[in-house]
Amino acid sequence: MNKDEVWTRTLSDTYFPLSAKCARPETFKGSLQSWRLGNLGLSEMNCDGVKYIRTRSHFTNEQESSLLITIPHKSDVCFQQGARDTSCSPGSFLVERGDLPYEFSHGQANKLWVLKVPTASVRSRLGATDRLGALTFDASSGVGSYFLGSVRNTIESIELIGDAAREMAGQHLLDLLCLSMRSDNRILDSTASTIRAAHLQRAEQFIRDNLANPNLNSQVVAESCGISLRYLQRLFAENDHSVVGYIRDKRLTRCHEMLRMVNNTSTMAQIAHKWGFYDQAQFCKHYRARFGCTPTDTRKQTRLEAMARS
Structure with a gap:
């Protein structure tokens, strides 16, 4: 099994089925830690340049959809989904819809925090999620900054707390995530007056x-x-x-x-x-x-x- 296949399996087991293409397969290095926070998943990834591709064949049989919230640390990540082609810089976070095809990439080594969140949980707090895919949110101040700080604190403390506390941390992060997104006009329904x-x-x-x-x-x-x-x-x-x-x-x-x-x-x-x-x-x-x-x-x-x- 080559490095593309190994990394593909690692990511698919943690998030959902997708394909990975390493920028330099012969020298690629990557590590991934993941934790359960009740209904949420949280992970920290360190890896060299790579492109992830999710096609319709990857989610044909999925019963429940999820969103991935990606927080880059070292360099920008590029993301394309639907008609949107965007990039996300450190100090911001990116929303990826798991129920639509996409391409995600970074050309050089990067460190990423990723939250896997049930779409239904976001919808119950925020409303329709259709317009969230490929949106980048600034997290350098206000609630967004508090959300990122809470993710950091959770990762730093994760090995010191039990399962019940992890579930509570997951609910806290979910509420903060939705609160940081809810005031953005881009998620309003543009089909109505x-x-x-x-x-x-x-x-x-x-x-x-x-x-x-x-x-x-x-x-x-x-x-x-x-x-x-x-x-x-x-x-x-x-x-x-x-x-x-x-x-x-x-x-x-x-x-x-x-x-x-x-x-x-x-x-x-x-x-x-x-x-x-x-x-x-x-x-x-x-x-x-x-x-x-x-x-x-x-x-x-x-x-x-x-x-x-x-």
Whole structure:
């Protein structure tokens, strides 16, 4: 097996299937450390120049999509996905969609931190992820800088903390990541008029920020956004949603996240109650409709997967 094949297998096992082409195969050197942070993956990579290619054949059979958040340290990385061709410099981070083909490369030795994040988890906090692919975000100040600092602290402390703390660190990094991206106008829906898009985005974000509020309903959302209930319902209907259905969907995603945390000791009822489900039977019904299995099945499968990895 040549170095391209070895590095391809290493990266594919850590992230998802792709192909690697080393710039100088005869002298290529690379190392990769990776850790589980609950639903997230975190890794530190040091390697010589390389190009990664992900084609449709790589993700034809994947059930759940992921985003890779790449943070370069030594030099720029180049990335092409869809119609976007961009570069990312140290002090910034790059978003890569795993459900679309792409090319990623750096011509010289580099050090990269990479977060693998479930797309659904970002969507439940940030909204649509379609426009995130190949976007670069400045992380030299503000929340972005805090996010990078938290990634650094996590890596430096990772061997000193247990699995439960790692899960909590993963949730913290996920929340900071989404917070650092959410104010960027590039992720707004450009297919709607500016005013209507802004109203819908504000309403959706209010919902995502208040999912744990037991009093969250259509009227509360409308009043908080300064629009009428009728107008709010029309905005969601134009996007093939209902307000109630949108709230339920995002709450189910948060419940699913918690059930996928191996070290979470909350009962099924406590998780459902935390995210606004007070009828256990209705919760299980909606959960099965959304994920194709019961909450109990999800928890059992997660623990089996954890045992297989250990």
